[in-house]
Amino acid sequence: MYPALEEGNIRVDIPANFRNRSRLLTSLIAVVAVLLLGAPLVVLFITSLRPPDALPLDPGVSLDNFAAIFSSPRMVLVLANTAVYGVGALVLALTLGAIIAFLVERTDLPFRSAIYSAMLVSLAVPTMLKAFGWVLLLSPGLGWINHILRTGLGLEGSSGPLNIYTMYGMIFVTGIGLSNNAFLMLSPLFRQMNPEFEEAAQTSGSKGITVLRKITLPLLLPGLLSALIYFGMVLVQVMETALAIGVPGGIRVLSVHIYLLTKAEDGIPRYALAAAFGVVLLLVALSLMGLYFWLTRRQDRFSVVTGRSFRPRQLKLGRWKYIAFSFVMVVITCYALPMLILVWASLVKVYQAPSLEALSQVSLHSYFRTLANPQVQQSAANTLTLMVIAPTLSVFIAFCASWLSVKRKMRWVEVFAITPMGVPNVVLALALFLVYVMTPIHGSIWVLIIAHIVAHLPFTTRVLSAALLQLHKELEEAAQVTGATTARTLRTVTVPLVLPALVNGWLWAFSATLRDFTFAIFLMTGRNMVLPSAMWVLWNVPDISGTAALGTIYMCGFVLVTMAARFVDQRQRKKSGWEFS
Amino acid sequence: MKIGDRINCFTAGLRFGLVIMFFFFSAAPVMAQVFGKTYEEILEKAKREGELRLWWEVPGERGVGEQLEAAFKKRFGFTPRVSLTPVTSPDSLLRFLTEVRVGRIDADLLYAGASDIAGRPERLALFEDIEAPLVKIFSPKFSGIQGIFKNVAPWKRPYSVDVTTLASGLVYNTKKTSADQLPRTYAEFAEGKGFTDPKWKGNFAINTIGPASPLGDMAIQGYWDLEKQKKVLQMILANKPLIKRSSGDVRMAVALGEVAAATGNIGGAEGLRKEGYPIQTKLFEDVMTLGSIGLTIPKGSKSPNLALLYLAFVLEDGLPIVERVSGEGTFIDPRSKLAKSLQSMPKARILEWTPEEIVAGQRDKVRKALQALMP
Numbered sequence: 011m012y013p014a015l016e017e018g019n020i021r022v023d024i025p026a027n028f029r030n031r032s033r034l035l036t037s038l039i040a041v042v043a044v045l046l047l048g049a050p051l052v053v054l055f056i057t058s059l060r061p062p063d064a065l066p067l068d069p070g071v072s073l074d075n076f077a078a079i080f081s082s083p084r085m086v087l088v089l090a091n092t093a094v095y096g097v098g099a100l101v102l103a104l105t106l107g108a109i110i111a112f113l114v115e116r117t118d119l120p121f122r123s124a125i126y127s128a129m130l131v132s133l134a135v136p137t138m139l140k141a142f143g144w145v146l147l148l149s150p151g152l153g154w155i156n157h158i159l160r161t162g163l164g165l166e167g168s169s170g171p172l173n174i175y176t177m178y179g180m181i182f183v184t185g186i187g188l189s190n191n192a193f194l195m196l197s198p199l200f201r202q203m204n205p206e207f208e209e210a211a212q213t214s215g216s217k218g219i220t221v222l223r224k225i226t227l228p229l230l231l232p233g234l235l236s237a238l239i240y241f242g243m244v245l246v247q248v249m250e251t252a253l254a255i256g257v258p259g260g261i262r263v264l265s266v267h268i269y270l271l272t273k274a275e276d277g278i279p280r281y282a283l284a285a286a287f288g289v290v291l292l293l294v295a296l297s298l299m300g301l302y303f304w305l306t307r308r309q310d311r312f313s314v315v316t317g318r319s320f321r322p323r324q325l326k327l328g329r330w331k332y333i334a335f336s337f338v339m340v341v342i343t344c345y346a347l348p349m350l351i352l353v354w355a356s357l358v359k360v361y362q363a364p365s366l367e368a369l370s371q372v373s374l375h376s377y378f379r380t381l382a383n384p385q386v387q388q389s390a391a392n393t394l395t396l397m398v399i400a401p402t403l404s405v406f407i408a409f410c411a412s413w414l415s416v417k418r419k420m421r422w423v424e425v426f427a428i429t430p431m432g433v434p435n436v437v438l439a440l441a442l443f444l445v446y447v448m449t450p451i452h453g454s455i456w457v458l459i460i461a462h463i464v465a466h467l468p469f470t471t472r473v474l475s476a477a478l479l480q481l482h483k484e485l486e487e488a489a490q491v492t493g494a495t496t497a498r499t500l501r502t503v504t505v506p507l508v509l510p511a512l513v514n515g516w517l518w519a520f521s522a523t524l525r526d527f528t529f530a531i532f533l534m535t536g537r538n539m540v541l542p543s544a545m546w547v548l549w550n551v552p553d554i555s556g557t558a559a560l561g562t563i564y565m566c567g568f569v570l571v572t573m574a575a576r577f578v579d580q581r582q583r584k585k586s587g588w589e590f591s
Numbered sequence: 592m593k594i595g596d597r598i599n600c601f602t603a604g605l606r607f608g609l610v611i612m613f614f615f616f617s618a619a620p621v622m623a624q625v626f627g628k629t630y631e632e633i634l635e636k637a638k639r640e641g642e643l644r645l646w647w648e649v650p651g652e653r654g655v656g657e658q659l660e661a662a663f664k665k666r667f668g669f670t671p672r673v674s675l676t677p678v679t680s681p682d683s684l685l686r687f688l689t690e691v692r693v694g695r696i697d698a699d700l701l702y703a704g705a706s707d708i709a710g711r712p713e714r715l716a717l718f719e720d721i722e723a724p725l726v727k728i729f730s731p732k733f734s735g736i737q738g739i740f741k742n743v744a745p746w747k748r749p750y751s752v753d754v755t756t757l758a759s760g761l762v763y764n765t766k767k768t769s770a771d772q773l774p775r776t777y778a779e780f781a782e783g784k785g786f787t788d789p790k791w792k793g794n795f796a797i798n799t800i801g802p803a804s805p806l807g808d809m810a811i812q813g814y815w816d817l818e819k820q821k822k823v824l825q826m827i828l829a830n831k832p833l834i835k836r837s838s839g840d841v842r843m844a845v846a847l848g849e850v851a852a853a854t855g856n857i858g859g860a861e862g863l864r865k866e867g868y869p870i871q872t873k874l875f876e877d878v879m880t881l882g883s884i885g886l887t888i889p890k891g892s893k894s895p896n897l898a899l900l901y902l903a904f905v906l907e908d909g910l911p912i913v914e915r916v917s918g919e920g921t922f923i924d925p926r927s928k929l930a931k932s933l934q935s936m937p938k939a940r941i942l943e944w945t946p947e948e949i950v951a952g953q954r955d956k957v958r959k960a961l962q963a964l965m966p
Contacts, residue, residue: 065685067692083963145849151794152849169793175833258796258833260966270962281685360867361847385651385675443686448693535697536644536674547651547677551862551917552843 039410043426046407046464050441051292051429057285057444064282067444075286084267092264095180095252096245102185103241106341107192108234113334114193115200117325125338126197127569127576129190132345133521134568135352136542137187138549139561141254143348144183146355148174154351154363175259184251186344188244192237194518195469198477198511199233232302233476239298240431240472246291247434250527268434281440288437295432299425349565356558376555377563380548386560389544392455396540397571400462401519405512407463408470413504416478417486424475431468438465439532453535461529466522470515477511478504509578517575524564625895626724630732633724633896634667640894642672643901646687647702647886649755651677652917653862662908663901671897684708687889691717696891699898705744705751705885710946715750719888719895722749725903733907735926742923742930746946751885754905754913756922756929759880760857762842765869767794767851776877781819786854787826796833798841798855817960824964834965846870856882858929861918876936881922881943 061070062078079085113119114126132140147155150169159171173179207229211221227234249265256263262270268287327334354364357372380386408427415424430438442461446452451460481504489499505512530542541560548557627633650656656675664670676698678686684703690696708714722740730737743752761773774780781787786795815823833849835841838856845853846860846868857872864870886905888898910927914920920929922941933939944954 065688065692067689146847149849152847253836257836260834262966379654383654384657385677444689447690447695452695453697531678534676534678536676539675543677544651547648550648550679550837550839551652551859552839552846553653553862554843554847555866 039407039414039423042407043411043423046460047426047429047467049445050438050464051433053444054285054288054292054433054437054441057282057441058289060282060285062280062282075283076290078283079286079290082267084262088262088264088267091177091261092246094177095184095256095261095263096242098177098181099184099188099245100238100241102181103188103192104196104234104237106185106189107194107237108196110189110338110341111193111197111200113327113338115197116203117327117334119327119331119334119338121335123576123580125342127572128342128345129193130517130521130572130576131565131569132187132349133190133194133518134524134565134572135349135561136525136527136545136564137248137250138254138527139352139557140187140348141183141251143351144174144179145254146351146361147347148172148179150175157363173259174255177256177259177261179259180251180256180261180263183255184245184248186341187251188241189341190345191518192241194514195237195240195473195476196230196233198473198508198514199230199480201510203229203480232479235302236472236476239295239302240469242298243291243295243431246294249434265434269436281437284434284437284440288433288441291434292429292432296425296429299428303421303425352558353562353565356555356562359555361554376559380556380559380563383544383556385539385547386541386544389539389541392458392538393541395455396458396462397520397523400459400523401466401516403459404463404466404470404519405474405516408467408474408515409505409508409512411467411471412475412478413500416475417483417504424471427471428468430464435465435526435528436532439529442529443533453533453537455538455540457533458529458538458540461533462519462523462526465526465529466519469522470519473511473515473518474508477508481507513575513578517572520571521568524568625719625890625892626728626899627896628728630728633728633900636896637671637894637900638669640897642674643894643897644674644676644697644699645901646676646678646683646698647700647754648677648679649702649913649917649919650675652919655913655916658912658916659905659909662912663904666904666908667900671901673901678702688714688717691889691891696889698889699892699894700901701887701889702754702884703751703887705747705753705883705887706944706946706949708751708887709746710950717890718750719890719892720749721752721888721899721902724899725752725906729903729907733903735907735910735924736903738925739906739923742925744943747883747885751887752902752906753883753885753921753923754910755858755884755919757838757856757858757882757884758874758922758929759855760872760874761852761854762845762857762860762870762872763852764845764848764850765871767848770871770873773852773873775875777815777875778877780875781815781823785827786830786832786852787823789830791830791852793831793833794851795830796835796841796844796850796853796855797827798835798838798853817957820957820961821964824961828964828966842870858919859917861914862916864918874932874936874939876939878940878942879933879936881941883922883943 058075059071059073060068060075061072062074064070082088110125110129114122114129119125135143145152147153150156150173153172153174156170156172159165160167163171165171174183203226207225208221211225216224247265249269252261252263252266253269257266268284351364355361356376357374358368359371359373359375362368362371411423411427414420415427433441439461442457442464443452446457446460451457485503485507486499489503490496494502525542527542527546530540531546534543541564545557545560545564548560627636650659650673656673660670660673676683683698683701684707687696687698687701687703690698708718722743725736726740739752740748747753763770763773774784779785785791786797833844835844835853835855839859841853841855842860842863844850846863848869857874860870860872886902888895888902892898906924910921910924914927914929920927922929922933924930933941948954
């Protein structure tokens with residue numbers, strides 16, 4: 011039996027067995043969502059209502075934690091600092107990410123494939139190590155760049171002229187650090203944009219800027235808004251850079267403020283207070299998501315990939331090619347510098363600034379020592395398990411949630427999937443600990459896998475729903491009209507079309523899992539030690555060269571994985587006729 | 592005898608009986624039931640128990656774990672499977688207390704600050720008496736143990752024994768400054784020879800966010816009153832210190848030469864010096880503030896005998912290994928360099944928060960007041 015067609019607007023009557031399968035899938039997703047997300051969120055809410063001095067699972071109900079948040083005397087200054095820091099870093103990250111995504115996806119910039127890979131590689135380095143790399147480069151008393159500037163400019167004194175421990179330094183390091191995430195989120199949007207709309211505008215006499223303002227930017231709106239909301243929430247929570255660079259310079263932002271409030275004077279962390287912060291931030295995130303859904307309520311307007319074939323048009327840069335290439339190279343150098351200084355730190359037993367004389371000190375001693383460490387060896391196997399399973403399941407669940415939200419209009423699923431975005435990782439880790447401490451998976455690698463799936467769902471869901479929004483419903487409808495089942499439609503139509511977003515989402519989840527310290531430390535036991543926890547132990551000693559060596563090994567491992575993912579992605583592009591020329 | 596007197600007599604007898612029963616059932620039998628009665632029995636049971644779930648961050652540092660394993664095998668002839676969770680002290684206690692609530696204890700030997708346990712009877716009840724078996728059974732064979740227990744503060748007994756002492760002092764980069772440039776005493780430190788001196792402007796670090804007070808509890812037990820502490824801290828902050836988030840970060844800043852000197856926990860500098868970093872430590876001659884972290888055996892441990900054996904081993908052979916490799920000593924071990932350096936400063940007052948002060952809220956009050964001044 012063929013589905014019925016209605017005049018004017020295509021209506022597809024899905025056969026009963028398809029509807030049943032769809033319901034089954036929906037129910038399955040709902041169960042998974044409740045188990046993964048509902049339980050920790052409920053625990054989070056309950057914990058926020060515990061009396062301030064109580065331990066988790068202690069009895070008692072109180073609103074004192076919420077009162078403490080809003081009556082804190084520093085709150086105004088902290089919020090002002092957070093606003094300046096957040097807006098500055100957001101503007102820098104999104105501007106750089108969007109410009110490079112546009113240049114790579116839509117222009118004839120040379121070496122685009124290599125640039126794409128370079129954008130991904132720096133994702134492998136944990137934020138704390140990147141911040142440390144910048145300290146080695148730009149600290150007033152220690153920084154290598156400062157040393158070169160003093161020598162080159164003949165400046166007197168032993169410190170400056172640049173100082174990383176300022177608000178500018180924080181914005182720079184965070185903005186640069188997040189710009190490759192923004193690139194990863196925005197590049198599929200540029201890649202999947204059908205140029206027919208722009209061409210039609212140009213044919214009717216519109217100039218470049220008008221086309222950009224009236225066609226390109228409005229079409230990118232959902233993706234850009236999505237990125238803006240996501241990174242806005244991330245910036246409220248990110249703590250590593252604020253701790254490593256802001257605190258030494260006496261700048262306190264919200265994430266650090268929460269962290270400090272959770273460190274009670276009696277040594278036992280105040281998690282009830284942290285949970286209350288988590289609830290407040292969750293409400294902020296949900297409000298922002300509500301705003302996003304309202305702004306993109308007529309989602310069909312943003313569908314740019316339709317049933318008619320298209321080939322993304324490449325903009326010829328002409329003589330601007332060299333300027334654009336130089337700009338990208340400057341940004342990539344900013345990614346590379348902290349990593350290179352870390353590689354250098356791993357090669358010298360006692361750290362000293364890079365110089366020709368210091369070359370005689372170079373050896374692989376730290377690598378041999380670190381790799382011989384039984385804890386590192388034991389952690390490597392667990393890490394492998396975690397790295398394969400967590401990103402894969404995260405992307406799979408995110409795809410299901412996005413598909414149900416975008417294609418089946420079940421937006422609550424997406425809202426549910428992105429709620430962890432509002433919860434700081436340290437609070438989420440506590441909630442997961444309290445949920446799973448009563449089960450056999452407590453202390454096993456599975457609790458870490460679940461933690462990473464939950465924590466990365468917001469990003470992977472955003473990436474995939476933005477990509478699915480661009481697929482016009484006629485594509486799936488065409489498949490179903492010809493008798494394809496839902497599963498076959500997904501396998502042969504939807505998944506291939508959003509494969510770049512799937513690959514990007516997987517790579518991002520992989521790198522975020524690799525970089526995470528919070529879950530690795532908070533949920534750590536002797537049975538589930540992973541490389542980030544091993545690195546944390548080295549960092550706290552402090553074992554400078556050992557930490558740098560492990561960081562370098564991370565980068566190498568990530569380069570291999572990135573290359574493999576890029577290979578898959580490019581093969582798919584070739585199939586689709588989207589390969590770089 | 593009147594009926595009232597009879598009742599009184601009966602009540603007195605009942606009380607006496609209950610007290611005897613309490614001691615009979617609570618004290619001696621616990622040791623007999625949980626741990627083996629003799630060294631040989633403990634050793635035998637420990638071998639059978641097989642796995643030790645150890646929550647202690649120190650074996651994860653600079654090859655300490657490998658050296659401990661080799662030394663254990665040399666002494667006892669077998670290698671237990673050690674499931675090491677290198678967790679830090681406040682977090683370990685929180686986790687442990689939460690696990691206790693749901694009846695799932697995941698540790699056999701736990702690293703925790705005794706001061707956060709001692710003042711609270713409900714927490715004290717969660718740990719085994721380790722002193723009796725260690726002193727009675729192990730001291731005849733392990734000469735160091737009795738000496739160590741003589742130095743354990745009474746309020747930590749009998750459930751905890753210090754394995755790490757966090758001693759506050761000064762760390763400095765020998766290429767950037769020298770010991771004579773640094774103050775000798777806390778008094779000098781406060782009166783302009785310390786980091787309030789303009790010559791240190793922007794060239795020193797303090798460790799201080801989180802539970803620790805900005806200057807390592809510099810005026811514990813009224814050495815300075817709170818107003819004096821606040822004044823000193825304000826002067827120090829006006830001199831633009833680099834504020835680091837942990838003792839490890841402070842040591843790293845000094846070792847790398849980012850700043851010339853810093854205040855903070857001096858432990859761990861030895862490891863960096865051995866690697867070749869130009870770092871040195873200096874204690875104040877008039878006062879030393881300490882914080883101790885100990886090892887304890889929780890009730891409900893799956894491998895109590897192995898935990899006890901390992902603890903005895905740590906006290907006898909392990910502590911010297913830890914101090915030699917990482918530089919983290921303990922004040923209670925007479926063999927430790929830290930203890931010896933204290934003996935060389937007879938005038939130094941040793942100050943540590945007591946559980947009574949903590950329960951009374953004195954520590955929290957000082958820390959909160961000083962944290963409020965931090966940027």
